[in-house]
Amino acid sequence: MGKHIVVDPITRIEGHLRIEAIIDDNNTIVDAYSSSTMFRGIEEILKGRDPRDCGLLAMRICGVCTGTHYQRSIEAVEHAFGVTIPKNARIVRNLIQGALYVHDHVVHFYHLHALDWVDITKALEADPKKTVDEAFKWAKIAGTNPWVADASKFGEVQERLKKFVKQGRLGPFAKAYWGNPHYKLTPEQNLLAVTHYLQALDLQRDAAKMMAIFGGKNPHPQSIVVGGVTCVQDIKNPARIALFKDLLMNFRRFIKQAYLPDVYMAGTMYADEALDGTGGGLKNYLVYGDFRLDDTGFYNSKLLFPSGIVLNGDLSKVIEFDQEKVKEDVTHAWYKGGEALHPFDGRTEPNYTGFGKKENGIAYLDTKGKYSWIKSPLYDDHRVEVGPLARMVVGVAKKDPRISEYVTRFLKNGNLPVKVLFSTVGRTAARAIETELMADIMVEWVDELAANVAAGDLSTWTEFDFDTVSKDAEGYGLAEAPRGALGHWVKIKDGKVENYQAVVPSTWNAAPRDYKGRMGAYEASLIGTKVANPEEPLEILRTIHSFDPCIACAVHIVNTKGRELGEFKVNTSCSI
Amino acid sequence: MNREHLRGLFSAKSARVNTNKGEEYYNSLYERCKARLEELKKLKPVNNVNIMEVLEDEGINRRDFLKWASAMTATLMLPASFTPLVAEAAEVMNRVPVIWIELQDCAGNSEALLRSDGPKVDEIILDIISLEFHETLMAAAGHQAEEQLEDAMHHFKGKYLLFVEGAIPLANGGVYGTIGASGETFEEHLHRVAKDAAAVVAVGTCATFGGVPAAAPNPTGAVGVMDIVKGKPIVNIPACPANPANMVGVILHYVLTGQIPELDSLLRPKFAFGYRIHDNCERRAHFDAGEFVEEWGDEGAKNNFCLYKVGCKGPMTFNNCSIIRYNEAVNWPIGAGHGCIGCSEPDFWDKYAYERPMADANIKAPTGGVEKTVDEFGLGLLTAAAVGIGIHAAFSAVAGKKEECEIEEGDR
Numbered sequence: 001m002g003k004h005i006v007v008d009p010i011t012r013i014e015g016h017l018r019i020e021a022i023i024d025d026n027n028t029i030v031d032a033y034s035s036s037t038m039f040r041g042i043e044e045i046l047k048g049r050d051p052r053d054c055g056l057l058a059m060r061i062c063g064v065c066t067g068t069h070y071q072r073s074i075e076a077v078e079h080a081f082g083v084t085i086p087k088n089a090r091i092v093r094n095l096i097q098g099a100l101y102v103h104d105h106v107v108h109f110y111h112l113h114a115l116d117w118v119d120i121t122k123a124l125e126a127d128p129k130k131t132v133d134e135a136f137k138w139a140k141i142a143g144t145n146p147w148v149a150d151a152s153k154f155g156e157v158q159e160r161l162k163k164f165v166k167q168g169r170l171g172p173f174a175k176a177y178w179g180n181p182h183y184k185l186t187p188e189q190n191l192l193a194v195t196h197y198l199q200a201l202d203l204q205r206d207a208a209k210m211m212a213i214f215g216g217k218n219p220h221p222q223s224i225v226v227g228g229v230t231c232v233q234d235i236k237n238p239a240r241i242a243l244f245k246d247l248l249m250n251f252r253r254f255i256k257q258a259y260l261p262d263v264y265m266a267g268t269m270y271a272d273e274a275l276d277g278t279g280g281g282l283k284n285y286l287v288y289g290d291f292r293l294d295d296t297g298f299y300n301s302k303l304l305f306p307s308g309i310v311l312n313g314d315l316s317k318v319i320e321f322d323q324e325k326v327k328e329d330v331t332h333a334w335y336k337g338g339e340a341l342h343p344f345d346g347r348t349e350p351n352y353t354g355f356g357k358k359e360n361g362i363a364y365l366d367t368k369g370k371y372s373w374i375k376s377p378l379y380d381d382h383r384v385e386v387g388p389l390a391r392m393v394v395g396v397a398k399k400d401p402r403i404s405e406y407v408t409r410f411l412k413n414g415n416l417p418v419k420v421l422f423s424t425v426g427r428t429a430a431r432a433i434e435t436e437l438m439a440d441i442m443v444e445w446v447d448e449l450a451a452n453v454a455a456g457d458l459s460t461w462t463e464f465d466f467d468t469v470s471k472d473a474e475g476y477g478l479a480e481a482p483r484g485a486l487g488h489w490v491k492i493k494d495g496k497v498e499n500y501q502a503v504v505p506s507t508w509n510a511a512p513r514d515y516k517g518r519m520g521a522y523e524a525s526l527i528g529t530k531v532a533n534p535e536e537p538l539e540i541l542r543t544i545h546s547f548d549p550c551i552a553c554a555v556h557i558v559n560t561k562g563r564e565l566g567e568f569k570v571n572t573s574c575s576i
Numbered sequence: 577m578n579r580e581h582l583r584g585l586f587s588a589k590s591a592r593v594n595t596n597k598g599e600e601y602y603n604s605l606y607e608r609c610k611a612r613l614e615e616l617k618k619l620k621p622v623n624n625v626n627i628m629e630v631l632e633d634e635g636i637n638r639r640d641f642l643k644w645a646s647a648m649t650a651t652l653m654l655p656a657s658f659t660p661l662v663a664e665a666a667e668v669m670n671r672v673p674v675i676w677i678e679l680q681d682c683a684g685n686s687e688a689l690l691r692s693d694g695p696k697v698d699e700i701i702l703d704i705i706s707l708e709f710h711e712t713l714m715a716a717a718g719h720q721a722e723e724q725l726e727d728a729m730h731h732f733k734g735k736y737l738l739f740v741e742g743a744i745p746l747a748n749g750g751v752y753g754t755i756g757a758s759g760e761t762f763e764e765h766l767h768r769v770a771k772d773a774a775a776v777v778a779v780g781t782c783a784t785f786g787g788v789p790a791a792a793p794n795p796t797g798a799v800g801v802m803d804i805v806k807g808k809p810i811v812n813i814p815a816c817p818a819n820p821a822n823m824v825g826v827i828l829h830y831v832l833t834g835q836i837p838e839l840d841s842l843l844r845p846k847f848a849f850g851y852r853i854h855d856n857c858e859r860r861a862h863f864d865a866g867e868f869v870e871e872w873g874d875e876g877a878k879n880n881f882c883l884y885k886v887g888c889k890g891p892m893t894f895n896n897c898s899i900i901r902y903n904e905a906v907n908w909p910i911g912a913g914h915g916c917i918g919c920s921e922p923d924f925w926d927k928y929a930y931e932r933p934m935a936d937a938n939i940k941a942p943t944g945g946v947e948k949t950v951d952e953f954g955l956g957l958l959t960a961a962a963v964g965i966g967i968h969a970a971f972s973a974v975a976g977k978k979e980e981c982e983i984e985e986g987d988r
Contacts, residue, residue, distance in 0.1 A: 008755070009756065010718070011713075011717040012715070014682070016678075016753065037759075038753045038762075040795075040796060041752075042788065044795045045788070045793070045795065057791070060816065062682050063681070063682035063684025063687050064682075111713060172713045172715060177715075201690070205690070215907075217909060220817060222917070223914050225872055225914070230877065233912075233913055234911075236878065243906075350752075458878060537717060541717055
C-alpha cells in the first residue's frame with residue numbers, strides 16, 4: 001500500500017485548492033482528487049439585479065483574469081438584447097483582453113510556475129559569464145537576441161541571491177523544494193531564469209498599465225458598459241494610443257527575447273517528461289472561441305481563436321462547438337441535484353457534506369461522495385480540458401493559418417515532435433506560443449484603432465431601448481479567458497436578472513469526478529506521474545500549475561430558483 | 577429648495593480634513609519617529625539586505641528614491657520636513673515582517689500589490705524583503721507552506737503585521753471556506769493567525785466590510801475582519817481592489833511611528849479616506865457648471881463632462897483615487913469615462929454600484945453635500961439630498977444649455 005498525500009493549500013494559484021494523491025510503492029501517482037474549498041454564492045447575489053450592472057459585480061468573481069468576467073457578463077446581456085457594439089468598442093475590448101493575456105501569461109510563467117522548474121539555490125553556483133552563453137544559445141533557437149546578455153547583470157542578481165540564502169529567512173522562497181532531484185536545469189540556466197523572474201516582476205506592471213489606459217485601472221477595470229465602452233477620451237487622444245503601443249512593443253520584446261527562449265530551455269531540459277506524455281491527462285480539448293476580428297456581431301464574426309472540440313489528441317478531426325451541449329453534473333460536488341443540466345437551467349444549491357475520515361489532525365476528502373465546491377462540466381458527455389493548449393490544438397486541427405504558423409514554427413525551432421504538446425511541458429509551451437501570437441496581433445489592433453479614429457469614427461456606444469429589450473430575454477457571452485473557455489449565460493425578465501450561470505475555465509479543469517466516475521482534467525493529468533520525494537509535492541505542483549488554476553472563478557455562481565440556502569445539516573464528522 | 581441653496585449644498589469649496597496639526601504636534605511627532613527609527617535600527621533585521629544596494633541593483637538612484645519618499649510623505653499628509661524620515665523608514669522596513677492571508681477573496685488585492693509603483697521601491701520592499709507568507713507568491717505549498725506560516729508567527733510573535741484579503745463566511749458553522757490539511761475554517765484560521773499580530777490590516781472591501789460575498793442576500797454570511805478580530809489594532813483599507821499606494825502608506829506609517837495611522841469611524845486611515853472623490857475630481861468644474869454626460873459616448877463624454885447623471889458616486893465616496901489614481905497614475909475609472917461605483921464604502925454593491933444617479937435609486941445613503949468626513953455627517957438619510965443632487969443636476973444641465981426653465985425663473 002502506498003501513501004495518501006494531501007496538498008492544501010496549493011500555493012502560487014488564484015484561490016483555494018486542495019489536491020489529494022495516492023502513490024504506490026514506486027512513488028507513482030495512481031489516484032488523484034481535486035477539491036475547491038471556498039464558496040461565495042455570487043450567482044445568488046446577481047439575481048434580481050439590473051442586467052446593466054451585473055458586469056461590475058461578476059468581474060469580482062476573479063481578480064486575476066480581471067476584466068474577463070466583466071466583458072462576458074456585459075456581452076451575455078448584449079447578446080440577450082441584440083445589441084451590436086461599434087467598431088471602436090470591439091477593438092478596445094480586444095485590446096483590454098489582449099493586455100490581460102500577455103500580462104497573465106508572463107506572470108503565470110515566471111511568478112506562479114517557474115519555481116516548479118527552476119531551483120533558485122542552484123543559481124548560486126552559476127558562472128555569470130557562462131550564463132551569457134546560455135542566454136545566447138536559447139535566444140538563437142527562438143531566432144532573436146537575448147533580453148539580457150551582460151555578465152555583470154547576472155553577477156548582480158547572483159550577489160543578491162547569495163545574501164538571501166545566507167540568512168535564515170527567505171520570505172516567499174522559504175521551505176520550498178530546493179535540491180529536489182527532479183529539478184533539471186544547470187546552474188547557469190537557473191540564474192538566467194531567476195534574472196528574468198525579477199525583471200518580469202517589474203515589467204508586468206507595464207502590461208497592467210496597458211489595460212488601465214483603456215480600462216481605467218487594473219485589476220478590475222471600469223470602462224465597459226452594455227452597448228460599448230466609456231473610454232472615448234483615451235481613444236480620441238493619439239498620445240494615449242501611442243503610449244499603449246510603446247508599452248506593448250517593449251513588453252513584446254521581453255516575450256520574444258526572454259519568455260520564449262526560457263520556454264525552449266525548459267522544454268529541452270525536461271524533454272523526457274514531454275516525450276513520455278507526463279501530465280497529458282484527458283487529451284480532450286474544448287474551445288468556446290474568442291476575439292472577434294470583424295463587426296458582423298455575435299457568433300458570426302471570424303475569430304482569432306476558433307471554437308471547436310478535439311478528442312483523444314486526434315488532430316485530424318474537429319467537432320463544431322454547440323453551446324447547447326454544455327451541461328454540469330453535481331454527483332461529486334457539494335450541491336443538490338440529479339442529472340446534469342444546461343446552464344440556462346442550472347441550479348446551485350449548496351449541500352455540504354464535509355470531509356471524510358480524520359486522522360492525525362488531517363481531514364481527508366470523502367472521495368466516494370461529494371468533495372468539492374466545483375461542479376463537473378460535460379460537453380456532449382465528454383470530460384474535457386480547456387486553456388491555451390486547447391486553443392492551439394483546436395486551431396491547428398482547424399487548420400487556422402495563423403495558429404498553425406506559430407505552433408509549427410515553435411516545434412520546428414525546438415526540433416520537437418507534435419506529441420510533446422500533450423504533456424505538462426506542452427501545456428506550458430502552448431501558453432508561450434499563444435503569448436507571442438497575441439503580442440504580435442495586438443500591434444495590428446492598435447494600428448487598426450488609430451486608423452479608425454483618424455478616419456473620424458469616434459463612436460463608442462450603441463443605443464438601445466432598455467425597457468423594451470429587457471422584458472424577456474436570454475443570452476450568453478462565450479469567450480476565452482487566459483485560462484480557457486469562459487461563458488456566462490443570463491436570463492432576463494422585466495428588466496431584472498432571473499437566472500445567471502457561468503461555466504468557466506477552472507470549472508472545466510479543476511472539476512471532481514462525474515456521475516460515471518470519470519476524472520476531471522487536473523485529476524487525470526496527475527495519474528502516472530512519478531514523485532521523487534513523497535514529502536515534496538514538486539511534480540504535483542508542476543502539473544497543476546501548468547493549467548494556471550483560478551479557483552475563485554471555478555466555484556459556482558448562480559442559484560436562481562429562489563430556494564433558501566443552508567437548510568442542510570452539517571455532517572458532524574467535519575465540524576472541525 | 578432654491579437653486580442657490582442646492583448649489584451651495586453640493587459645490588461648496590472642499591474643506592478636507594484639516595491635516596495641519598500645528599508646529600508643536602509635528603515637532604514632537606518628528607522626535608518620536610526619530611527615536612523609533614533609532615530603536616528599529618538596533619533590531620536585527622529580518623534580512624541583511626541593504627535597501628540602497630537593492631535599489632542600485634534595480635537601477636534606482638538615491639534621487640529617485642528621495643522623490644518617491646517625498647511623494648509618500650505627501651500621501652501620508654506629513655509636512656515635507658518628514659521626507660528624510662520616510663526615506664529612513666523605507667530603509668528599515670525589512671524589520672517589519674508581513675504575513676498575508678487570503679480568505680473569501682478573488683486575489684485582486686494581491687494582484688494590486690504587484691502593480692505598486694513608486695519607483696519600484698515598494699514592490700521590492702513588499703515582495704522581496706519582508707513578505708514572510710503570501711500564498712499567491714510563495715514557492716512552498718501544502719504542509720511546508722503551513723510550517724512557514726507557523727514559523728513566521730512564532731519567530732515574529734507580537735511583531736508582524738497581518739494583512740487579510742477576502743471576507744469571512746460565518747453561515748453554517750463556516751463551512752464555505754476551509755484551508756489547510758486539517759480543514760480549518762477561515763474564521764478559525766483568522767483567529768489563530770491574528771492572535772500574535774502587532775496589528776491587523778484588512779485590505780480591500782471584502783476584508784473590511786464583507787464586500788462581494790456580503791452583497792445581498794449574503795448567501796454565506798460573509799463579514800469583514802473587524803467583525804471577527806477583537807482586542808487588536810485594525811486598519812481598514814477598502815476599495816475594490818485597494819490602492820497599493822495606501823497599503824504601502826499604512827506600513828510606512830507603522831514603521832515611522834510604531835502606531836497605526838489616525839482612522840475614521842470605519843477604521844480607514846484619514847490620510848487616504850479623509851475626503852471624497854468628488855472633492856478633488858478632475859471633472860468637478862463641469863459639475864459646478866452643470867455640464868453632464870447624458871448617455872455613454874455623447875458629446876459630453878467626448879468633452880470630459882461630469883459623470884454624475886450616468887451614475888457616478890464620487891460625491892458619496894471617501895478615497896484618494898482622484899489624487900493618486902491607479903497603475904502609476906496612468907488612469908482611473910473617472911478618467912476612463914465611467915462613474916465611481918463607491919467601492920470603498922460599506923455595502924456599496926447594494927447602495928452605489930449601478931449606472932444611474934442616486935436620485936433614481938430609492939436608497940438611503942450617506943451623502944454629504946457638505947464637505948465633511950463621513951463621521952461628521954453620520955450615516956443618516958439622505959434620500960432628500962440625493963434627490964437634491966438630481967434636481968441640481970437637472971437645473972444645471974438646463975443652465976448649461978443656456979436655456980430658460982420655469983423653476984429656475986421661480987428661483988430668481
